[in-house]
Amino acid sequence: MAIPGSIEGVMQSLEGAQDVAKAIRLSGYLLEKNDLKRLLADLTATVSETKMSLSLLQDAIGEKDKELIRMNEALFYKGNIRRRGDGYYKTFENRPYGQAYxxxxxxxxxxxxxxxNRILNRDVRMCPHCKNEYQAIRTPYLDTEKQTA
Ligand SMILES: [Zn+2]
Structure with a gap:
């Protein structure tokens, strides 16, 4: 049994559907009602399996698209991100500005x-992703105006 959501899984399900067609053909299109019922049940199950596999594949493709967009952004920002204090900042004309990353x-x-900012503690700032904590004084908001002055 192939893994659901893999190309192999979809191919296997489609082969199952072909087997049903083959069985009907081999019977000379003359089947008992019970055999017909069984084949129809097989076909229905195969179609559901295929639909599920395709939906899982679509999710996987969606995730990969998101990852590509993220990597593209990272590549774009790589040259424009600078460390200052304990954080990283976007830069404008080489000057870091805005909120720290x-x-x-x-x-x-x-x-x-x-x-x-941590609630009830303005001296500590926190990453929402990795939960690392930073001193607020080492990761300040940098105003563009003050930077250019
Ligand atoms: Zn983090």
Whole structure:
């Protein structure tokens, strides 16, 4: 039995459908009602299996598309991201600005996650993804105006 959601799984299901067609042909198109019922049940099961496999495949393709978009973004930002203090920032004309991104997530996976202020503790900022904590003073918001002044 092939793994559902694999190309092999879809091919196997389609072969099952072909077997049903073959059985009907080999009978000379003359089948007992019970045999016909059984073959029809096989065909219905095969169609459901195929539908399920295709839907799983579509999910997998969707995930890969998302990953491609993310990698493309990472590649685009790679030259425009700079470390400052304990965080990474987008840059404008080489100057870091805006909110800091998690340095762990950027260095490990090239993923950009803005650090969030911890509730009731404004000295600590946290990555929503990896939950690493940073000192707020080492990961400040950088104003573009002040940078250019
Ligand atoms: Zn992180």
């Amino acid at each position: 998690c340095s762990y997530c950027w260095e490990k996976d090239h993923q950009l996650f803005h650090l969030h």
